[in-house]
Amino acid sequence: VAWSTKQLATLAGVTLRTVRWYHEAGLLDEPERAANGYKQYRIAHLVRVLRIKRLTDLGLTPARIRTVGSGPPANAFELLDRELAATIERLQAVRAELALVADGSASVDLPAGFSTTRRDLTDADRSLILLYSRVFDDEFMAQLRRAVDRERTDAERDFDDLRPDAAESVRADVAARYGAHVAGLAAELPALADARPHLLDASGAGTALIDRAIDELYNPAQLDVLARIR
Amino acid sequence: VAWSTKQLATLAGVTLRTVRWYHEAGLLDEPERAANGYKQYRIAHLVRVLRIKRLTDLGLTPARIRTVGSGPPANAFELLDRELAATIERLQAVRAELALVADGSASVDLPAGFSTTRRDLTDADRSLILLYSRVFDDEFMAQLRRAVDRERTDAERDFDDLRPDAAESVRADVAARYGAHVAGLAAELPALADARPHLLDASGAGTALIDRAIDELYNPAQLDVLARIR
DNA sequence: TTGCTCCTCACGTCACGTGAGGTGGC
DNA sequence: TTGCTCCTCACGTCACGTGAGGTGGC
Numbered sequence: 001v002a003w004s005t006k007q008l009a010t011l012a013g014v015t016l017r018t019v020r021w022y023h024e025a026g027l028l029d030e031p032e033r034a035a036n037g038y039k040q041y042r043i044a045h046l047v048r049v050l051r052i053k054r055l056t057d058l059g060l061t062p063a064r065i066r067t068v069g070s071g072p073p074a075n076a077f078e079l080l081d082r083e084l085a086a087t088i089e090r091l092q093a094v095r096a097e098l099a100l101v102a103d104g105s106a107s108v109d110l111p112a113g114f115s116t117t118r119r120d121l122t123d124a125d126r127s128l129i130l131l132y133s134r135v136f137d138d139e140f141m142a143q144l145r146r147a148v149d150r151e152r153t154d155a156e157r158d159f160d161d162l163r164p165d166a167a168e169s170v171r172a173d174v175a176a177r178y179g180a181h182v183a184g185l186a187a188e189l190p191a192l193a194d195a196r197p198h199l200l201d202a203s204g205a206g207t208a209l210i211d212r213a214i215d216e217l218y219n220p221a222q223l224d225v226l227a228r229i230r
Numbered sequence: 231v232a233w234s235t236k237q238l239a240t241l242a243g244v245t246l247r248t249v250r251w252y253h254e255a256g257l258l259d260e261p262e263r264a265a266n267g268y269k270q271y272r273i274a275h276l277v278r279v280l281r282i283k284r285l286t287d288l289g290l291t292p293a294r295i296r297t298v299g300s301g302p303p304a305n306a307f308e309l310l311d312r313e314l315a316a317t318i319e320r321l322q323a324v325r326a327e328l329a330l331v332a333d334g335s336a337s338v339d340l341p342a343g344f345s346t347t348r349r350d351l352t353d354a355d356r357s358l359i360l361l362y363s364r365v366f367d368d369e370f371m372a373q374l375r376r377a378v379d380r381e382r383t384d385a386e387r388d389f390d391d392l393r394p395d396a397a398e399s400v401r402a403d404v405a406a407r408y409g410a411h412v413a414g415l416a417a418e419l420p421a422l423a424d425a426r427p428h429l430l431d432a433s434g435a436g437t438a439l440i441d442r443a444i445d446e447l448y449n450p451a452q453l454d455v456l457a458r459i460r
Numbered sequence: 461t462t463g464c465t466c467c468t469c470a471c472g473t474c475a476c477g478t479g480a481g482g483t484g485g486c
Numbered sequence: 487t488t489g490c491t492c493c494t495c496a497c498g499t500c501a502c503g504t505g506a507g508g509t510g511g512c
Contacts, residue, residue: 001442004466011364011439020468021502036510038466043446047357050364054338059324062501068338081328084321091314091321094289098311108284108298127277134243134280209241212231216273234492250494251476266484268492292475 002031002040012049019049025062027052059084114145119152122160124217131213135206136191140198143189155181164219171221175228182229232261232270242279249279255292257282289314344375349382352390354447361443365436366421370428373419385411394449401451405458412459 009016022028028048031041055065059080068076100106104117109126111133121129129148133141152160155177162174186193199206215223239246252258258278261271285295289310298306330336334347339356341363351359359378363371382390385407392404416423429436445453 006465013364015502017502017504025501036466038510043357043361043443047360050360051339054341054360056501057324058327058338059321077328077331081325081332084325084328088318088321088325091289091318094287095311095314095318097288098307098314101307102311108288109281111284127273130277130280130284131273134241213273236491245476247476247478255475266492268484286475 002034002042003046005039005041008041008046008049011046012053014049014053022049022052022062027062027065111141115149118149121148125160127217128210128213131210135200135209136195136198137200140191140195143191147185147189147192153181159222159225162219162221162225164221166221171224171228175225178225179229232264232272233276235269235271238271238276238279241276242283244279244283252279252282252292257292257295341371345379348379351378355390357447358440358443361439365430365439366425366428367430370421370425373421377415377419377422383411389452389455392449392451392455394451396451401454401458405455408455409459 003011005019006016009019012019019028023030028045031039031045034040052065055068056062060068060076064076064080097106097112100113101108105115106112107114107116107126110116110121110129114129125148129144132144136144155174158174159178162171166174191198196207214226218226233241235249236246239249242249249258253260258275261269261275264270282295285298286292290298290306294306294310327336327342330343331338335345336342337344337346337356340346340351340359344359355378359374362374366374385404388404389408392401396404421428426437444456448456
């Protein structure tokens, strides 16, 4: 005339472990025991399990289900609804990002919004841009994005392809042409010319990081070219 | 010239523990150690952490981030996008339910869709309806919903309020009037008259459960009335 | 006796948070 | 010596899943 734990679970459409978890979580009273120690569940327990299940299906945690019993339940549902709305909004933003990634308007190797449709970036460029996003403000990043969004010039290509052991004459040539290219960009995009006002952290850690990154990411010939341009 | 774990974490905008977790999860190579055993992180590690962070912000799990490196990454993002769409849909359905609960068109004590705007239900009624939803199909529940959605009649009220020790004459009177009410409902809502075709499980477990629930939920006088009606 | 069910520990999951306890650097 | 940082265990979180090991019922 009474149900075992397994039977109760089956009737309620949950697992054995779930029923036991409801006991452990203090949501469900333990039933009486038969002489052999077997639990004896009755209608009231089944109804309770079904009610708990209804609430967990709505997304309430056990801790909240306990408070629903005590406090004004409307508040719990209002709070839950606001949280759901926020979660949905966040997931939709992620989906929008994923859509941009799918059609090439964004890349997972780069900060949000950076496109790679116009040019291939070297791994050094990708790394640097990611680091810039931790160091500089949105205005700087917006101007950088515009610079990245252009076709690559021959001067840039030569700089990217520069061999570590490039001869002095080659380095001088690349420095002249790449320097002119950088100067042209700087004239048009002032944040790239003077990045200091765009640092997120005024302590100097940002510039130190970028200097170091450049030092580790570019080869000796490229570093020499950059030094000549400065 | 190299960073400690704490410094790397700060530069990347994550916690110490997160960096260590990336090591444990096999996402991030361990750096070289100084003579004293301190870890020495460099630019490549920072870039790697920032890339991992970008992917986890998009909702990828470490297990998937590992496969993004190997397999075709587009698949991972497509899969993720489908999952996000499904999650959003589920959360929106929950919000719709919550809205119904908020305006009284549904109750958390009852199966989805049951309203309590037209009448107060006794606790026995609420319990029974919840149990019915585990035993009967949607057509039965739809007809039951229509029955519940009506104003309560005097006969129902008298049945609900029947005292356990009600006198014979009172029980006979309630049985006559409540029986007429039930007969009227049955004529209009055929599923309530003959529920057997609407059982989800043909084994007889369903009717046994309901019989037992009625036995535990109603008092002796009410059970006597129900017996007379049958 | 065999096969099935019941019971109670108790570890595993996931992405970390949070000490515990010991050592190095200034 | 003191205060700060670094290191490596290792337990806790949440809602259960999944055995392990022992007993009862037929």
